[in-house]
Amino acid sequence: MSAKLDGKVALVTGGSTGIGLAAARRLVDEGAFVFITGRRGTELDKATAEIGRNIEAVQGDVSDLGDLDRLYATIKERKGRLDIVVANAGIVEMRSIDESTPEHFDKIFNINARGTYFTVQKALPLLGSGASVVLVSSGMNVKGFPTYGAYAATKAAIRSFGRTWAAELRERGIRVNVLSPGVVETPIIDRQFASEAERDAGVEGFKSIIPVGRLGRPEEMASAIYYLASDESSYTTGFDLVADGGIVEL
Numbered sequence: 001m002s003a004k005l006d007g008k009v010a011l012v013t014g015g016s017t018g019i020g021l022a023a024a025r026r027l028v029d030e031g032a033f034v035f036i037t038g039r040r041g042t043e044l045d046k047a048t049a050e051i052g053r054n055i056e057a058v059q060g061d062v063s064d065l066g067d068l069d070r071l072y073a074t075i076k077e078r079k080g081r082l083d084i085v086v087a088n089a090g091i092v093e094m095r096s097i098d099e100s101t102p103e104h105f106d107k108i109f110n111i112n113a114r115g116t117y118f119t120v121q122k123a124l125p126l127l128g129s130g131a132s133v134v135l136v137s138s139g140m141n142v143k144g145f146p147t148y149g150a151y152a153a154t155k156a157a158i159r160s161f162g163r164t165w166a167a168e169l170r171e172r173g174i175r176v177n178v179l180s181p182g183v184v185e186t187p188i189i190d191r192q193f194a195s196e197a198e199r200d201a202g203v204e205g206f207k208s209i210i211p212v213g214r215l216g217r218p219e220e221m222a223s224a225i226y227y228l229a230s231d232e233s234s235y236t237t238g239f240d241l242v243a244d245g246g247i248v249e250l
Contacts, residue, residue: 003031004230009079010034011071013062013119014089016043018186019136021050022218023086023225028054030226033079037062037071038089062089062115068122075126082126084229087116088136090154092188094147105150112154117161120176129173134228135162137180139244155180159240166238175237177228182244184216211246 010027014020015036024034024047033054038044044057058074060067075082090112095104120133127133138155140148162178169176183189183206193199207213224243227233242248 003029004232005084006031008032008083009075009081010084010086010229011075011082011123012036012086012088013115014038015086016040016047016057018188019181019184019218019221019225020086020088021047022222023088024055025051026219026222026226027084027086027229030230032084035071035075035078037067061111062087062119063110065118065122068118072122072126080126081128082123082131083128084132084134085120085123085127086134086136086225086229087119087158088225089115089119090136092148092151092192094192095150096147097149100150108150108154112151113157116158120161120165127172127174131174132229132233133165133169133174133176134225135159135176135178136225137162137178137240139180139182139242139248141180141240142248162240163238170237175233177233177236177238178240179221179224179228180240180242180244180248181221181224182210182216182242182247184218184221186218189215209247210244211250214245216243216245 010032012020012024015024016038024036027034028051035056037058037060039061041059044059048055048057058071060071135158137158140152141156141159159178162176166176193202224241
């Protein structure tokens with residue numbers, strides 16, 4: 001029995017760790033050839049070695065339009081088209097409104113919102129009818145948590161992009177959907193805390209508000225991405241799939 005993505009060409013931004021790495025691995029396992037991109041060359045090398053087949057890394061920053069142009073030139077040269085785009089690259093940096101700075105605001109928006117916007121815009125010449133775009137947002141697009149103001153706003157913007165692009169691209173046969181994860185066990189958790197003790201306390205705090213009582217796993221998010229990227233969701237566009245252990249709904 002052949003894999004369901006045999007012959008497909010995919011891109012996963014932020015594909016070297018966490019949700020992006022798990023998504024890249026799942027898409028490869030399902031038969032796709034996957035390009036990954038990220039800012040850290042060492043992490044990209046580790047990811048390609050770990051997956052080991054049908055994968056190519058292109059180092060770059062999604063907030064740099066020149067890097068995006070180089071990325072898509074490479075994909076066009078190697079494969080000539082794209083069938084799946086997973087716009088996953090993003091960062092978290094916590095600041096309350098009274099502690100925030102223009103530099104913090106611009107950094108978060110440039111990578112998360114602007115980076116997502118132009119990742120998709122610049123992919124369009126390579127996308128044909130039947131292509132699928134998956135945008136990675138967050139359950140915070142509808143919830144208010146202290147110190148996550150700029151981050152949550154970028155994720156709300158990404159949710160809005162999904163609605164608009166699903167409408168704009170429907171005549172071209174391109175589906176656009178959104179995944180909104182909750183708290184997932186990835187390296188991004190560690191970057192939110194100054195020490196291991198703070199991390200442990202923070203994780204317990206997260207668990208206390210998650211109805212299923214645990215953090216999500218990257219592989220669970222990869223399954224959701226696979227569903228939205230594949231023909232398993234062929235009658236779905238403009239949708240926000242919330243995978244957060246019940247925080248938003250319960």
